[in-house]
Structures are given as structure tokens and as C-alpha cells.
Amino acid sequence: MARPSVMVTHRWPAPVEARLSESFNAVFNTSDRPLSPAEIREALTTYDAVLPTVTDRISAEALDVRTSKAKILANYGVGYSHICEDAARNLGLTVTNTPDVLSECTADLAMTLLLMSARRAGEGERELRSGNWTGWRPTHLMGTKVSGKTLGIVGFGRIGQEMARRARHGFGMQILVQNRSRVAPDILAQCDATQVDTLEDLLPQCDFLSLHCPGGGANRHLIDARKLDLMKPDAILINTARGEVVDELALIQALIFETIGGAALDVFEGEPSINPDLMQCDNLVLLPHLGSATKEAREAMGFRVLENLTDFFEGREPRDRVI
Numbered sequence: 001m002a003r004p005s006v007m008v009t010h011r012w013p014a015p016v017e018a019r020l021s022e023s024f025n026a027v028f029n030t031s032d033r034p035l036s037p038a039e040i041r042e043a044l045t046t047y048d049a050v051l052p053t054v055t056d057r058i059s060a061e062a063l064d065v066r067t068s069k070a071k072i073l074a075n076y077g078v079g080y081s082h083i084c085e086d087a088a089r090n091l092g093l094t095v096t097n098t099p100d101v102l103s104e105c106t107a108d109l110a111m112t113l114l115l116m117s118a119r120r121a122g123e124g125e126r127e128l129r130s131g132n133w134t135g136w137r138p139t140h141l142m143g144t145k146v147s148g149k150t151l152g153i154v155g156f157g158r159i160g161q162e163m164a165r166r167a168r169h170g171f172g173m174q175i176l177v178q179n180r181s182r183v184a185p186d187i188l189a190q191c192d193a194t195q196v197d198t199l200e201d202l203l204p205q206c207d208f209l210s211l212h213c214p215g216g217g218a219n220r221h222l223i224d225a226r227k228l229d230l231m232k233p234d235a236i237l238i239n240t241a242r243g244e245v246v247d248e249l250a251l252i253q254a255l256i257f258e259t260i261g262g263a264a265l266d267v268f269e270g271e272p273s274i275n276p277d278l279m280q281c282d283n284l285v286l287l288p289h290l291g292s293a294t295k296e297a298r299e300a301m302g303f304r305v306l307e308n309l310t311d312f313f314e315g316r317e318p319r320d321r322v323i
């Protein structure tokens, strides 16, 4: 039987590309730039599978084909809010993602952002590199202590739980959780965490707030001006989830007028474009969507896509089917 043809929309880590090429008739987008809607439509009508990432906007426009030769979108990444769910369903596409294998590394990065923001690491590095450091002094770049403080976690899936583990067992933080559904008591107990019902309950209690909920329409601007107002004046917001979860204009206001203590973002509305006003905020740490960017996680994500594809083409239900 001919090997299924798969279109890979970006370059992947070399060991995964090699395995993909052994198992499938794989075509790679060697330019490594996101495909346009027309190129996605072309891929859908040409290949048996399309393997996108978060940077490919798999919108209704990109899925607007009469019939799709591809029957599966095997996404490289856990979040899939870049894929228009209704249009994918209408075309009869199976969609898979890559959970679990990136949870620890993404939580590590959320903790990195929390620490950088609390300890003003970005400001310090900028000062030093620009030659403006005048030496140690008692009041220089004083940050805020992390150990023992209260961390609010929004979304208690796998990444949220890993974040809680690090914060509780590494830094003795108190963990409060807000999640759509009830979290099992034994899961909460692993981090001595307490679940609260609403964001309104959560926000006024937190010294740090870390977002780990899905993106997409339902959570667009979940953190808006009103929610930012509910945060303590010295609280710090960390977002490694999706850019659209935070209303960036409201966040810029909160940072400029110092109604919150600071923020640290790994994801942005409309990335890779960054609102220039964000760049002006000194009390903000910015990273270019590095959550899962370790060799280990990125290879494991690729192998997880391979597993999903193999199951699909051999007639089994892929383990990570989300649509």
C-alpha cells in the first residue's frame, strides 16, 4: 500500500522529520513561514494529512474547500484554538493535538516568567546590557518575595497542575484554583490547593495569577479591565496560555497606571506582531512563545503527532483526537 502523503507546515526537530519521512510520504514547508489560507486549501486538496502548528491560521476561509483529500489535521501542539472547529467538523476532518508531553516544560517556563517578573530580572538585564548599572545599593531594583505567597491558577489541566506542583513544593506557595469543572479532591490535595468558584472570588486573593486555560472565543478577554481591577495593586499576571485570553489594551493601562504590580507574557494577541505600547512597559517581561521550546518537549510533540497519524491511517482511534 502506498504511504499516506502528509504536508508538514513548518520545520520540525530533525529526529522527528527523519521518522516522518520513513513512515510517510512527507513534504515539508522548508520556508518555515506560516501558510496562507490559499496554501492551506491547496494542501487539503493535495495530501492525505496536514500537520499544522499554532502559527497556521486554520480559519473558516482556509478550510473553505468543496471536498478535502486530507481527512486529518494532526496538530503539533496542545492548543488548537487556531483551528476553526465548526469548519473542520463540516469537512469531516479528524483533529488531534499533543497533550502531556509539553506540560512540564510549559510549567517550567511559566515559573521562569513568574520569577523574572517578581525579581525584575528583565529590567536588571536591560540595565546591565545598556551600561547603566552603577553598582550594588540597598534600594536597587527591589522586587517581591515569591516563597510563601499566594498563586492563583486559572485552568487546572495538566499544565496548571504542573505549575501548582512547582509553586507549592518548590516555593511553598499557597495555591488557589479556578477551573470550569470541579477538580477531584485528590488532585487538589497533591498541592494543598483550594478551588474557588469564580474569577471574582480568586483575583482579590492572589499575589500571582497564572493562566493555563484554553484560548479561543469562549475565553477571549477573560482577563479584561474589570478583572484587572479586581487584582491586588502589587499582583503579577503571568500568561503562557493564549494571547487572546488577556485584553492587551486593558493590560497596558493597568501596567502604565500601576494598578497591578507587573506582568509576564509568553503569548500575544495577533502574535508575532506585538503591540508597541507593551514594549514601553518596564514592569512587563516578554518572551516569544517559548512555553514548550525544549529539545525534549519539541521532539516528544513530534513523535506524538506521528503516533496519532499512525493510529489514524491504520484504522484506530488516535489517542489525542479533539475533533
Ligand code: DGY
Binding pocket: 053, 054, 076, 077, 078, 079, 080, 102, 291, 292
Ligand atoms: C501549544 O502546544 O499549544 C503551544 O503553545 C504551541 O502551539
